Amino acid sequence: MPLSAILWISFLGSALARPLALRLGQRAGWVLAILPASLFGLLWIAGSGLEGAGAIVEEVAWVPSLGITLDLRLDGFSRLFGLMITGIGTLVTIYAGAYFADKPAHKGASFLALILLFMSAMLGTVLSDSLIGLYVFWELTSLVSFLLIGFDSYKASARKAALQSLIVTAGGGLALFAGILLIGMELGSFSLSNAMQNSAALAASPWCGTIMVLVLLGAFTKSAQVPFHFWLPNAMEAPTPASAYLHSATMVKLGVYLLARFDLAFAQVPAFGTALIVFGGLTVLVASVRALSRTGYKAVLAQSTVSSLGVLVLLIGLEGPVAATATVGFMLAHALYKATLFFCAGTAIHATGRTSLVEINGLRRALPVTAVAAALAAVAMAGLPPTFSFIAKEYLFEAQLESGSGWFALVALVLGSAVFVAIAGIVSLRPFFLGRSREGAVHHGETPGLFLGPAVLATLGLLLGLLPGLAVAPLLGPAASALVGQALPVSPALWHGLTPMLGLSALAVLLGLALYLLWPRLLARLAHLDWLDRLLGDAGYNHAFEGVLALARRCTLVLQNGDQRRYTATVVGATLLVTAVGLVLAAPPLAIDLSLEGLRLAPAVVVGLMVAAGFAATRMRSLPAALVAVGIVGFGSALLFLLNGAPDLAMTQFSVEALLVVILAALLLQLPIRPPSTRSAGERRVDALLAGGFGLVTFAALAAMTAAPLDLRLTEFFAARSYPEAFGRNVVNVILVDFRAIDTLGEIAVVAFAAMAVWGLLARRAKGKEPT
Template sequence: MTLTSLLLAAGCAALLGWRLAHLRGALARYLPALLPLGLFAGLASLAPLIASGGTIDHAWSWAPSLGVQLALRLDGFSLLFSLLITGIGTLVVTYATAYFSDAAPSERARFIFLILAFMAAMLGTVLSDNLVAMFVFWEATSLLSFLLIGFEAHKADARKAALQSLLITGAGGLVLFGGILLIGMAAGTFSISALMDQPETLLASPWMKPAAILLMIGAFTKSAQFPFHFWLPQAMAAPTPASAYLHSATMVKLGVYLLARFEVVFRDIPWFGATLVIIGSATMLVAALGAIRASGYKAVLAQSTVASLGILVMLIGLDSPQSAVAVSGFIVAHAFYKAALFFCAGTAIHATHITELRRLGGLARLLPFTATAIVLASLSMAGLPPFVGFIAKEFLFEAQLESSWSLLPVGVAVLVNAIMVATAGVVSLRPFFLSKHKISHIAHGETPGLLAGPLTLGLLGVAAGIAPGFFSYYLITPAAGVLAGQPIDVSFSLWHGLTPMLALSGLVVTLGALLAWQWDPFHRALHRISLLNRLDANRSYQAVVDALLGLARWSTRQLQNGDMRRYTLLTCIALIITIAWSIARNGGITELALGGTILPLPAALLAFGVIGAVVAVRTRALVTGLIGVGVVGYGSALLFLLHGAPDLALTQFAVETLVLVVMMAVLRRLPATASATRDPGERRVDAVVAIAFGLLIFVTLASMLAEPFDTRLSDFFAATSYPDAHGQNVVNVIIVDYRALDTLGEIAVVAFATLGAWALLRRRRPRAAPSGLRHPADAGKRGTP
């Protein structure tokens, strides 16, 4: 299987999954899960090659003149992400099929399509070896996550959260694109592998540091790092299958993926690693406190996810030789336990329709298998042996102790991990075992589809801890070697002896158990601290959005109040000021082309145009004014024809005719005479602006004609139109080929305007009243029932 065929198969899987999801059979509904499973199997078959140090590359030329290729590369790190994307994607599709079992087939099919399309975009991002191609897939994940978060569009909080995520990640994407362009300018290539193999090509450029800053900002927005951390907890308005996929194993780790990839390139910048450590540590602290303050079941898990992302960013910034191993191991451990926890939380919420954590309790006897799965996932999150979370935590502390940093990151990690231990206990014990609120009835019971995901991931967490050699050889070691920039020897095992890391793990578990015991007092105490409420990032975001909307409303009232005269007046004044300033800045006008012979026909057309303009301005009759405007337009078209531009003349004729016909049809519904809506003062202002604008345009054109004509562009178009574009009409070739994107934009504007007009016209059509109901207009009429 080639990488290109794998990516194409992922894209086709979304369409095929949408079709299969419409099937009604109990087992047939689960057929879409076979699609990501097949991709997982194909990737897994390549693991031995990657584990032996090999890579797989494939490239298609996309825009060779710009250095853009659809280049794909599979190495140890991209394989790790690809297996998580497709493997957990299989479990998510299975879970979603059962989760939406009561929904309409069309709704379930829509979700399956979006989740599989998102999987394809994720695969494209992590497999891309070209920065521009990667950015295209990167933005696709932002758009698809917007659709998934706002899947239940009838809910206001879902719409608000979806818009927030799109604004934050979309703005970050624009910043990232600026960094990508700077990298391409500085290094002369957009190839990620070339940059990693030869970082010195970028280090010598003055654009390196600005590029690093822009890349970090883009990654921070995607992975919800401080100060952009607030959007991810709000995104829990998404359905649980989307939360489990987007916010545990895939999308939110894309920023981590990008930073880890480019750490080799930017590690020689003194402040690059320090920035990652500081931002990661700040994110850990803020999210850990947010987890204690949160009340919703999924909100607590979301805050713990933000803290975990902060841990990963902090690890990337450390200069320890073990940081690459710690990053790779923690990615695997976190994906296993966090997706399982989201699955279990979703099952509990789905069964009880209760989202508040404190209102859930006694679910172990009603959902016994879910309780088993959440215990397994929570023990791994707490970092207890023999789970893979314990090994990942050992490497976390080892990377921190071996770095050149002081003990500050270690202290932050101990505190945050203790809170994570407490969080793991609270989200598992309270709703299923210890809470005083006992649930006696559930709306939905356990089904194989709901259990497959959490049980599989929970058991994988145990298996990876008991037999870590298999996971280390095929996943951890190859990925860590890519991040380190060289092959490394990884000792990924459960027991490393009596070490400082073991002591720190014991301290973390002890502190976490004490915090879980006193969770409610800490929860209430943090809510009483008014400073935390005032510094809430989500409130700051909302204040900024409200200010921008207020500014937009003010500018709309001033500039777009529905008065066409004001629109035209402001536009003309702006152009007058701009052109006059430009002329003055360049030393004024020194010569005007006013000579030459006045020919009779152009003079006659000019006279007719002046007459038409005067009639249009002076008349009160709407039809007469429209005819006057038409005379000006047709006169301009005839001038185009006289000067050898028949295509332009025909276009002008067609536009003028169409406008005349449409306006005549509209005027049939209006009074024949226009009302006096302008006072004399406004008319005098209009006259002054119109005369000034006309004179300025005339003087500008006359001065341009006085300059020597530069024939380079016209000679180029004349010489290349037929050989390159196979067109004998130079004007058409310029519009269709040389200005293709500009023409496409114009067509898009017209198309969207047409769709908008069509939608408005549809809203004006009266809807037929249902049988047996009266239309309001019929009220009071005789004979109506």
């Protein structure tokens, strides 16, 4: 099956999800899960023939005139991602159906539709070979996650978190887009695989540094790396099924996906790897401290997710083929156990109505299956045998030792792993196995929909650990090979023997145990360190956000103070400035033809009349008289058009002038004929200066324009084509309705929307009055 068909099915299915879910009621989750499940199957089959670093490529045209395609590509790495996205998507859909079972039907239906749309966007991102297509899907994931995080839109905190995530991730997306455009400019193609093969050309480009920074910005914002790490924990405002999906397996890993892809493209830029190690390591340390200072169940999980993302970023930065294996291995292991833990957290919070780890205790009797799943996932998170995570972690340390990239990465990895061990205990032992749940604390039990997801994932984590061959040959091998661009032998086994890696694992576990036992005391200390929170939290973001709003308020006060004359002055002044600067900087320099050669009498008389009327308008105190004077100027310019052979323009100008007088008359009828002057002498001088300056600049511009030789190519083109091609002799009108009809369409749309706004705005004023 072609890759584009998989995407089509995905998007069409998500479009149908809401109406379908409304009909299905309680079974919606189970039925809708067929969509991600079948996509999982399709992706499995589509990629089953892939060997080594091979790929399936499908060309999809999009905007051929700009060289933009929607080419799709499936290799081992994107297949692993696609399978995680659809596999966990299946379980999330089932879980969400059960989670929303006791909420209003339309809410559950909307949520399911959003989750499936989100899945489609992520699939699009990882299947795109065209960087433009990748960017479009990338931003779509940001948009849908905005809707998911802010799903409980009645909560101010949810709205704030949603906006924060959108500003950070979509803002980073813009940086990525700029980087993509530069890549397209330098390499002459928007193909990702082309960029991966042309690392030398990219490294030689003068824009290489800029491109790297822009791509890093895009990936770091999406994957919540320092200093953008703050948005992800705040995004826990989302309903838990969304957290499990967005923040464990998938969306935040898109940044990691991008970095892993660009690792080959930047293979000859050493700064890329260094930047990843530094920022990844810092993220691990910051998130570890913050994870230990939180009490919210989901908050702790979120911080540990940030830490895991830091580990992944660091791994990509390491040299050597083992790093690639470690990256894909840890990615899969993390997705399995973190999604499980989010599911368990959701069920525990759902059951008790409490969110703090301190308040949730001893749920193993009430939620037995969930408790077992949580225990298995915790063992995996701690990186203990016999889970798959143990193997992944062995690779992680091996990659570190093999690349020899210094103590910083090693310390970050060992400390990060130790904190994982502590967190694993905190989020599984305490809520499920220690203490007793209070009488009546459990409002909802577990249903099959709620425990299927965690049970499946936790079991998989164990199974793959016992039989690593199940995952390696079909998934990890091709994925790691795709990352390094050549076939890579991968042979993981549970027992590596007594290696330095085992020693590091043991050290991490011991440290972690100590941290776990010290946690209550540590929490009491850390929770009161306000400066730490300010330093590591989102204070900087808030400052920037408030600053922008304050600046906007000040600008509004100055520029939009409600005085129409101030507005006019602003517009005229700005136009004046831009035009004047343009004239001064014009190349070739301004040449004004002041000779009176070819002066004609009739236009000169009309212009004289207009000048006189213009002066008169400024001197009149009576408004109707001033209106007449201004009208003379307008009709005069219509006459000028007529005298210069532009009857169409003249006709339009006449009509506009007539209408203007009619409309202004309507307004003047409501004003006193001779209003008292409200302008001070100083203000009038400024007005005169602006008006005089505007006249002068316009004169200079016009004179310069007539001095330049006239380019008649367009005129001749339209004159020659108008009748043979559009059967009209009035070239102006033919341009309007045929040659450039789409411009006209845009213009009448603008007219229509402006008039609609006037209609609506003035109606509100009219309502306040007494009906006449």
